[in-house]
Amino acid sequence: MKTNQEADRKLIERVLLTRRVEGDRLMLADAVLLAAIDSSHPLNGAELAALRGSPLTLRRFRQLALEHRASARAANDDAWSCSAGMLRAAADGADLARLLTDDGHWTLHFVAHNDGWRLILSLDAAAPFAARLLREQPMLRVLDGGGAILLQGRLDADGEVECGWPFDSAPAPHFQRFGARFTVEPVHA
Numbered sequence: 001m002k003t004n005q006e007a008d009r010k011l012i013e014r015v016l017l018t019r020r021v022e023g024d025r026l027m028l029a030d031a032v033l034l035a036a037i038d039s040s041h042p043l044n045g046a047e048l049a050a051l052r053g054s055p056l057t058l059r060r061f062r063q064l065a066l067e068h069r070a071s072a073r074a075a076n077d078d079a080w081s082c083s084a085g086m087l088r089a090a091a092d093g094a095d096l097a098r099l100l101t102d103d104g105h106w107t108l109h110f111v112a113h114n115d116g117w118r119l120i121l122s123l124d125a126a127a128p129f130a131a132r133l134l135r136e137q138p139m140l141r142v143l144d145g146g147g148a149i150l151l152q153g154r155l156d157a158d159g160e161v162e163c164g165w166p167f168d169s170a171p172a173p174h175f176q177r178f179g180a181r182f183t184v185e186p187v188h189a
Helices: 002-018 030-037 045-051 055-072 130-136 171-177
Strands: 083-086 098-100 106-113 116-123 139-144 148-152 160-164 181-186
Touching: 030 055, 030 130, 045 055, 083 098, 083 106, 116 130, 116 148, 148 160
Parallel strands: none
Antiparallel strands: 083 181, 098 106, 106 116, 116 160, 139 148, 139 181
16 A cells, blocks of 8 residues: 555656646745755745746756755755744643744753743753764854744853843744744854
8 A cells, every 4th residue: 555655746746757747937035945945934825826836946846855865865964054843732821831943953942940941941962963063062042933032142061051041022923923033053253
C-alpha cells in the first residue's frame, strides 16, 4: 500500500512540474518561497494560488526546498544563521511557559517575575552549532512576528540569555497579536 502511495505522489509531482502554461513566469520571489520553506512566513491564499497556477514558480519552489533540505542534512555543519518558531497551542487562558523553535535548537522560557515576566532564551547543548556559539558568544536577538526585539544579548556559560519582558501585555496575547511567530538570529554589525 505504501509503495502505491509513493508512486502516486511522484506521478502527481511529475505532472505538476512538467505541465506548461502559456506566458508563465516566476510569480513569487525567492525570499517569499524560502520563508515558506523554513516556516517563518506561511503562504497566504493569494500566494498559494500563484504557486499552484505557475509551474515555473512551483519548479523554483521545489528546487529551493531540495537545497534547503540538503543543507539541513549536514549533521556536522556548525553553521547557523536563523531559527524560527511559532506559538502552536490554542489560547486556553493559561500562561505561556515556553516556546520551541521548529528546529528544536532554541527554547524561549517565560517566567512570571514580580508584576511582569522574565524571558530566557536557551540553546540546546546538542545543537550542531552549540559549541561554536558558546565559544564565540555572538550577539543574538529574538524577534516577534512583527519584527520587534524581544531579547538581545550574548549567551552565558550555560547557553542562556535572560532579560525582562519588554511589553505591558503578557507573552501569549502578544505573540497571538503578531502572527504567533518568533525568530532567533545573530546580530550582524
